[in-house]
Amino acid sequence: MSFDSVCKFIAETFTADLATWLLGEPVELARLEPSELLSSPIYADSLVLLESKELVLQIEFQVEPKAEIPFRMTDYAVRGFRRFPNKRVRQVVIYLRRSQSPLVYQTIFERDGIRHEFEVIRIWEVPASQFQELPGLLPFAVLAQTGDRERTLRQVSERIETIGDRGQRGDVAASAAILAGLVLDKGLIRSVLREDVMKESVIYQEIVSTAAERGRREGEQSLVLRQLKHRFGVLSSKLQQQVDMLSLSSLEELGEALLDFSSEADLAAWLQGHR
Structure with missing residues (x-):
């Protein structure tokens, strides 16, 4: 399972937690299928579409910067305006791995008189503390701004142990383990995050099934x-x-x-x- 697919799973499973982070309040959001917006959903692997009564939230998770992202977001926006003319369209690109590329700073598409703006979050610039309160945000903490990633992973592990629902606990643990692989050694990750907890996760089961x-x-x-x-x-x-x-x-x-x-x-x- 790819890193952006894991993020997509997190966003669609913990929508209230994601809304609290991105929108500042736990707005009730429902998942949209890419076909609702894109006639040819060629970007579906990394695209998350969520809607409320007043808003369509488009989230694009990316590990590596891509030159086509500004045009892609403009394309999304136009389709969103056409499909939901009475709703606001808010767009966020979230970069997961630290990069020095100027592409991760692009927030505007301009061409032939067309100008469109969208939001960009470079997750390594966001304090890790922002991701340690809500279960659905815990997997992002190790990728965030921290002086000690190993210590942050251990804090995440301790927080995961307090989650009461076994299935949710497994989903968060497995998601955290996968995303931590972007910045930490796999051996360290396995020593900190308990495999018996991850076995309760649908993500873990999918990984095992795919490997088999x-x-x-x-x-x-x-x-x-x-x-x-x-x-x-x-x-x-x-x-x-x-x-x-x-x-x-x-x-x-x-x-x-x-x-x-x-x-x-x-x-x-x-x-x-x-x-």
Whole structure:
């Protein structure tokens, strides 16, 4: 799971906590699907859309700065104004990892008479104390402004232990562990944040499930490639690349189909039909 996807999960799970931080009050917000705003939601992985009766809040989490962000936010805004003409549209880009790039300071898009402004938060400039009161904000504390990240992580761990709901406690712990990986050693993170707590989290379970599926895919891919090499020798780089891109289910199908292949041409034809 990517860092911005974890942030998206946090924002959609702890909307009141996020609203308290960004809006100054726990405004009741509901999640919007990207399709509500974007006809082709090509930015959906890092985009969070939340709405209240008066407001549409657009949040973009980014690990690395990108030159296209100003235009992207302008695009969001125009679509938001069209879809929700009676609501304010507030936009915030949140950069997660410290960067010296001037791109993280860009808050304006200007071109051909068009000018649009949006907010930017460089999380490493925000005091860590702002993230240590509400459960949904705890995962961001280690990325924030602090003189001792390890000490801050331990404080976060202690605060997590006080969360009564087991599922929520696990979600916060797992999210904190993933985001801390941006700035701290994984061994240290594992020694501070309890794995038995994280196991209660849907994020943790998704990570474990993804890792298991990746392992099954790699095993199936290795078996299929060995079988193909045994039958046809070393594959061409083009065929090798196409096999490498197959999903687990397609690899399993290929493992059965290749028993009937008599030449590389049969493999090429099969791959062409399973793009």
